[in-house]
Amino acid sequence: MEASQMTTTIFSTIVIMLLSSAITAQSSADVGGKPKPTDFMVGACKNASNFSRGYTEGYNYVSQEFCISTLQSDNRSANAKNLRDLALIPVDILKERVVIAGGNVKKMLHNTKNSTSSTARHLRICELNYAATASILNFCDALMRDYQGERSTGHDNDGPLSSKLPECVDKVYEVSSYCALALLAMPGVEALVKERHQLDMLIDLSMALLAPYKDLES
Numbered sequence: 001m002e003a004s005q006m007t008t009t010i011f012s013t014i015v016i017m018l019l020s021s022a023i024t025a026q027s028s029a030d031v032g033g034k035p036k037p038t039d040f041m042v043g044a045c046k047n048a049s050n051f052s053r054g055y056t057e058g059y060n061y062v063s064q065e066f067c068i069s070t071l072q073s074d075n076r077s078a079n080a081k082n083l084r085d086l087a088l089i090p091v092d093i094l095k096e097r098v099v100i101a102g103g104n105v106k107k108m109l110h111n112t113k114n115s116t117s118s119t120a121r122h123l124r125i126c127e128l129n130y131a132a133t134a135s136i137l138n139f140c141d142a143l144m145r146d147y148q149g150e151r152s153t154g155h156d157n158d159g160p161l162s163s164k165l166p167e168c169v170d171k172v173y174e175v176s177s178y179c180a181l182a183l184l185a186m187p188g189v190e191a192l193v194k195e196r197h198q199l200d201m202l203i204d205l206s207m208a209l210l211a212p213y214k215d216l217e218s
């Protein structure tokens with residue numbers, strides 16, 4: 001019985017995910033006021049979505065449309081000179097969203113009557129988990145801003161190695177996944193699960209954009 005309940009939960013989560021990606025795809029059709037995608041952006045998004053197809057095996061897939069519409073939401077994308085500039089955009093969106101998501105978990109915890117129930121325990125873990133995620137995100141953001149470009153011999157470059165950037169975002173994913181699993185085990189938290197999925201999509205986008213840096217100077 002437990003197993004079939006779990007299956008139902010996973011199934012409804014997948015339905016929510018499909019619905020939310022359909023909504024994202026739809027909203028990317030209207031381009032009013034946003035900067036036009038540059039050739040660099042389109043190329044980077046093509047590569048990112050190709051990377052994501054191999055990496056996530058259909059789960060949390062980063063489509064080219066999702067990539068472009070997210071990058072377009074920030075004017076900095078028009079002047080991006082490298083993948084770091086682009087990957088900073090989802091990271092900066094995440095920094096705000098993680099704080100909001102943490103606040104929503106806190107609110108739900110506040111409304112949970114039984115403080116020793118498993119829901120309360122899971123929510124407390126999630127609250128701390130979002131705080132930890134926000135902290136690593138701030139660190140990765142600083143690391144990415146400190147990036148001085150690909151190192152080449154004979155040049156003075158004391159910034160982080162290219163490969164450190166995707167490594168850092170990987171850590172964000174790893175840490176934040178604790179809460180994702182805890183939420184899946186809880187009934188009545190569909191809004192939090194959906195919010196959580198949107199965070200995952202942005203983390204995946206940042207990782208996919210930075211993927212070519214993995215093989216540089218590692």
Ligand SMILES: *[C@@H]1O[C@H](CO)[C@@H](O)[C@H](O)[C@H]1NC(C)=O
Nearest residue numbers: 040041043044045047083212
């Ligand atoms: C996309 O990938 C191709 C093949 O690896 C590479 O030549 C090209 O520079 C990449 N484009 C961008 C914008 O990173």
Ligand SMILES: *[C@@H]1O[C@H](CO)[C@@H](O)[C@H](O)[C@H]1NC(C)=O
Nearest residue numbers: 046047050051052053054055
């Ligand atoms: C797509 O990704 C695969 C593996 O991730 C890679 O081998 C291939 O070169 C990529 N294609 C392009 C056009 O970037």
Ligand SMILES: *[C@@H]1O[C@H](CO)[C@@H](O)[C@H](O)[C@H]1NC(C)=O
Nearest residue numbers: 032033034035073074075076
């Ligand atoms: C982004 O660019 C558009 C068009 O150039 C402009 O209307 C908008 O105010 C800019 N937004 C920001 C936040 O700079």
Ligand SMILES: *[C@@H]1O[C@H](CO)[C@@H](O)[C@H](O)[C@H]1NC(C)=O
Nearest residue numbers: 113114115116117118119120
């Ligand atoms: C609170 O939850 C715990 C663990 O599920 C349970 O043992 C306890 O009886 C609950 N207390 C109340 C007041 O419902």
